[in-house]
Amino acid sequence: MNLRLKNAISNRKKDLIILLVLLLMPVFLNVIHFEYAFTIVSFIFIYIIAVSGLDIVFGYSGQISLGHAAFFAIGAYGSAILHKYTHIPVILTMIIAAFLAAVIGAGLAYPASKLVFHFLSLATIAFGEIVYQLVAQSPYEITGNFTGFFTDSVSIFGYKLNTYSKFYYFGLFSVLVFLLMKNNLIKSKVGRAFIAIRENSHAADGMGINVRNYKILAFAISAFFTAFAGGMYAHCVKFISPDTFMYKQSVMFLTMLLFGGTASRFGPIFGAVSVLILNEALRATEKYQLLIYGVLLLIVIVVLPGGLYGAYQDVAVKFKKKGVNKC
């Protein structure tokens, strides 16, 4: 018992240290005049939330989606357009757009929940294409089509987060809230139902789980996460164009998730951080982006089926064992 208490405290300590580092990072980055890092970190925050959304539907519920760029787009355009025409504060339009995406996600999942594996991936690809086409060639050019769409930054009580460094704390706060919600969800009746469906949907049905409803729910919550990230993207960059919401964005989400590790608390974080940093490092070779994703995916599937986080856990377990042996 005493040992457990000690462990609990030391775990908390680790969390606190990480939080402190994250809180003080902007100060440090400002001191060394490395403003560009804020851009990358902001994107990392956005992608962590988007990929966490995908993790709920793919990692935990076992339902593949290759159309999550569509939810990202609905969140981004939904919020931007809503803000332009109603002048509701941005933070609210982001939430409204995310709810809208959740409803659309449920609408997609209602028929799609009968599909499995490649049929489901085809259906989600089609969905992604439809949304992309709507965004790129919208009625009355409401989205600005290929010209793009300029929008406002997030403002909190009148304070505009119009630079990447000001966006930092908002991004961090959002990540914490969304990861906490995801964690709560996974460790509840709903999360168990998701995992049960992934593991054995027949048995899940027999154990009283309404498989169809839970698949729909997984899509809706997943869409909410990814769409909120889309809203963050729109109001962080302040400009959106259809290019961002092409099929390759969906592939990017999936790459990050698989690379980081599915169905885990830290997988999406590992994935977003590593793939984005790699992306920055290989900026000169942008033409080959999809090729690089392909290679990354292959590496993960063959060498690291648990993703980076899975590999990290394996190593940690080994070290722990060694420590015990030494004692």
Place this chain on the structure above:
Amino acid sequence: MLKVKNVTLRFGGLVANNDVSMEVRDGKITGLIGPNGAGKTTFFNCISGVYTPNEGKIIFEGKEIQGYRPYQINKAGISRTYQIINLFKKMKVYENVIVGMHSRLNSSVTDSLFKTKKEREEEKKAYEKALGLLDFVGLLELKDEPAGSLSYGKQRLLEICRALASDPKILLLDEPAAGMNATEKNELDLLCKKIVERGVSILIIEHDMKLMMGLADYMYVLNYGKLLAEGAPLEIQNNPAVIEAYLGGE
């Protein structure tokens, strides 16, 4: 308690269950036997909602339940185990049991997202109940193991434990002794009797005649999808038609 009346199920031209009627009595163990391919598991699937019978009625506590989906049957109070083990292999043993409680937990999605006090209390109770059930079937020490790592016999016990988690009134056991050794079979025999003492009626499919003789209060025999005989175990054992079905006629 559970009455099945003239159930017929066809797959195209094949009649898997032909005009089968039977009854599961309150507080009793009812046995269902028959040679391979007689349609026993198909019959279970009719009761548990996997298939909807083409004809006939299934009446549970005065309500017609044919055509219910499996999750609705579970919620109504009929729980089952599977012939081919159907556990959630990567989940821990105790998590499997809590999944079994699904239809008895009332927390909503928002409760789950924000870990409300109600949800936390319910989860705590569910966990304690799971431990109690694991203790009941004798798997308590293995509660944190992944379900897939258990031995075959223990996985069967876990299936029973998971099925009990939804507080069923009737438990359907599909060949629970398959893959068990003699000791485990004796334990299963005791466990079934203990389950009935808890107020759960049992309908059991089993090939092990020795086990069935000691366990069942009443038995039905299926052959080629049709009811061949019914009666007390001793009557069944001496029924010439049953012997012929099992050993073959001249």
